[in-house]
Amino acid sequence: MATSGFFLVVEGPEGAGKSTLARALADRMTTASIPFIQVREPGGTPTAEALRQELLIADRAWTAEMELLYIATARADLVSHVIRPGLESGKVVLSDRYDLSTLAYQGAARELPLPMVAWVNHAATGGLRPDLVLVLDLPAAIGRDRQLTAGKRQDRLDRESGLFHERVETYYRQVRGESVHHLDATHSPGELLDEAWQVLQKTSPRFSNPAAPHES
Secondary structure, three states: OOOOOEEEEEEOOOOOOHHHHHHHHHHHHHHOOOOEEEEEOOOOOHHHHHHHHHHHOOOOOOOHHHHHHHHHHHHHHHHHHHHHHHHHOOOEEEEEOOHHHHHHHHHHHOOOOHHHHHHHHHHHHOOOOOOEEEEEEOOHHHHHHHHHHHOOOOOOOOOOOHHHHHHHHHHHHHOOOOOEEEEEOOOOHHHHHHHHHHHHHHHOHHHOOOOOOOOO
């Protein structure tokens, strides 16, 4: 289904600065009077937030398959109740993570078959694809150091092995696609914001001329 909105996703390994960039992009869109909705994954609806809390509890014992299905259920609820309606109303939907995260974490890192993970993703999203995915590339060790320096409380995924996080990082670095753009997350938050905004301006006229009408 064609929509008049714009679906923007920020992806990357732990500590890469996804949430910081997403907040900065939201602030810039507010300043530019660009209508948008900001969401995070897993989360964004009462059901999805409840599932997120369960997934991140440090002492829970999950199989990779259970983790995949919980995340897919949360995503399906978010897509149905927030993302699709937002796009259909013509807004920008800015998401901190989307289906690429599942391929990186449950596929590459948990070693579930990637075709199976892709099928589950498609079932959860109904095939809804982002217009642009900004992937923040950062070595896993640097990401962990950033989290420790910031005093971030370690959830279940944060506590995974170094090998786990290296697999996540490697998958993200190798991702290619028409809608995928990689950014060097060793840059400062301000530099990353400016670089991301330049990519957005090249991708859609709504970011260079917010008052202009947008094509479906």
